[in-house]
Amino acid sequence: MAKRDYYEVLGVSRGASADEIKKAYRTKAKELHPDRNKDNPQAESDFKEANEAYEVLKDDTRKAAYDRYGHAAFDGGMGAGPRGGAGRQGDFASSFSDVFEDLFGDFMGGRGGAGPRSRAQRGSDLRYNLRVGLEEAYSGVQKTINVPTSVACGSCNGTGAEGGSEPQTCPTCSGMGKVRAQQGFFTVERTCPTCAGAGQIVKNPCRTCQGAGRVEKERQLSVNIPAGVETGTRIRLAGEGEAGMRGGPTGDLYIFIEVREHALFQRDGTSLYCRIPVSIATAALGGEVEVPTIDGGRSRVRIPEGAQTGKQMRLRGKGMPALRGGGHGDMLIELAVETPVNLTARQKEILREFDKLAENNNPESSSFFSKVRSFWDGMKG
Template sequence: MSKRDYYEVLGVERSADEKDIKKAYKRLAMKLHPDRNRGSNDTEEQFKEVKEAYEILSDPQKRAAYDKFGHAGVDPNMGAGGGAGFGGADFGDIFGDVFGDIFGGGGARRAQRPSRGADLRYNLELSLEEAVRGISKEIKVPTLVGCDECHGSGAKPGSQPQTCPTCHGSGQVQMRQGFFAVTQACPHCRGKGKIVTDPCRKCHGEGRYQKTKTLSVKIPAGVDTGDRIRLAGEGEAGENGAPAGDLYVQVHVKEHPIFVRDGNNLYCEVPISFTNAALGGEVEVPTLEGRLKLKIPPETQTGRMFRMRGKGVRSLRSGVEGDLICKTVIETPVNLSESQKELLRQLEESISGAEAKVHKPKAEGFFEGVKRFFDDLTS
């Protein structure tokens, strides 16, 4: 009885990666496990079939052999005694395939496919205001673009690339040494299978040329340092008309003179006068939308935080608005006149002495702690 195709058994495509194969196996193994289906011979046989398929396809070497030769390439009972074997394949070809993989030939019997263009990265600096509000920016990107005269073929308009006379269009050549045959890319056509005998004047036969493109990039509101914006197909042009790569615009937000951003919240320091801190009052604070009044309650200390809800950054992903956190910093008066200094001395005298604990609780608590500390050292 012929075996089913292992990819069919697991229900995956032949191009599936290791992760997809493992996921399919776990799903089927849980469904068909004998402990879950006691007394069912059909289910037990299916479970064995799934396990066998996974053991082959999860092993890169066994999977490669299976992809090339089918069940004959992985079943030790086939091929040793006659008819099944490798289907009459020439052993020189088999070793050429195997060693071609090792030495970079890939074992393929056809020319290399034109490779997709390389992806590019562009570093874009934004101000905080631009990042928060969103903006369209024009950028200039040096890259390889497809030749519009030869349409990427590299051949002069009116002519066509010719089949490589060395590899006869296969893109591969074999080097035999005794029993072994090593397959490698054709050095004449570089694995393409074709050569350009009459090159295009604009791209000199390369099918693409260097150019600086000007692109408009729409920056969504709320981006932050580290975010990337993908522009599909704006990378380097592929070889011989192959698809272009992508351009990734990497965002970096410059430091702001007033605000510090943390996620969707903004932080800033607000200097307030000694009088406002003691008696209370109002100060103007900056926001990204303009100035607002912040009410300062009496007896405010340095470092106190005030939250202004919704005045931060709107999240790029959730749309939730962050807050503006204002930290008060009491500013000590400078450049005082003698009369002003005298007033401060009078104030200090009036709140010192017996009244100190009432007017300066933190200072008094600190100095009492220092006194206890030294008393403990001397006792």
């Protein structure tokens, strides 16, 4: 039976990004996991098929081979059938050579050694740490950031050569980027000292970028921060990183989110916690208290009679939103019964009188000291 297309298995298009492929795989893995499909004998094979597809598509090198040759790139059937009269074995060797050249040509200097790939270098990925408030993480926000980075030189259009002239093949390594030296029985291969491994040299370097093909510049970018982000969330902006050397592809920019601590709320995933002080009278007699919510609103909470410190009450749907949908979490109100301070003489007198009359109104104290007496009696025995 012919294998299904890996993109079809995961349900993504061929132009899908790495994040989209990863997200699709996670969804498929949850859906097809054998533990959740015990009544479906096909689930295990479908689960393995999804794993196999993801193992190939998550790796840039293997994905490139698959995009060009399909399943034949990995099952030994690459190039099957006649090509210009060649048999299967010769065709396989030719195809493997093509794949090897396509995937590793940058490192080995390419076939001719003078092509653009032998000199172009991909720009570095950049990291930007961005701090946002809890309210911004709740609703989402658009931020403008200034990123110091390298951009393609406008004077030479990224070639590194003055006046738009083309770089020339390095005469030392003949465009390979490496030189070999014989040492006894061994041949040692080193990076070419003339071109530093680029395979090409610029005889008339651009005066603006000194032949690098890029210049330092600060760029202003607008970044959309989705609702529900938390500390550690990573946002990838493809192609917004450092410019490549001598016309190479641009790297990516990764935004790492840090959510600042809030004065009123503590966060745990999608749940929010808010500690509310209440007076002894309110805790004993019951009542109502008005509490804030992260969206700027207010909610009235009923305090039951005899409430103790640490008692929690839940406001459903008043927590943080889930990053990728799925509604909102809850907000938990935790009571803290407050002991009054700076009492007047009259207040102290009333409290002493109340304490004498409250012998049977403190069940927790009665239970604790009863256990203490039993402990002491046991020690005496």
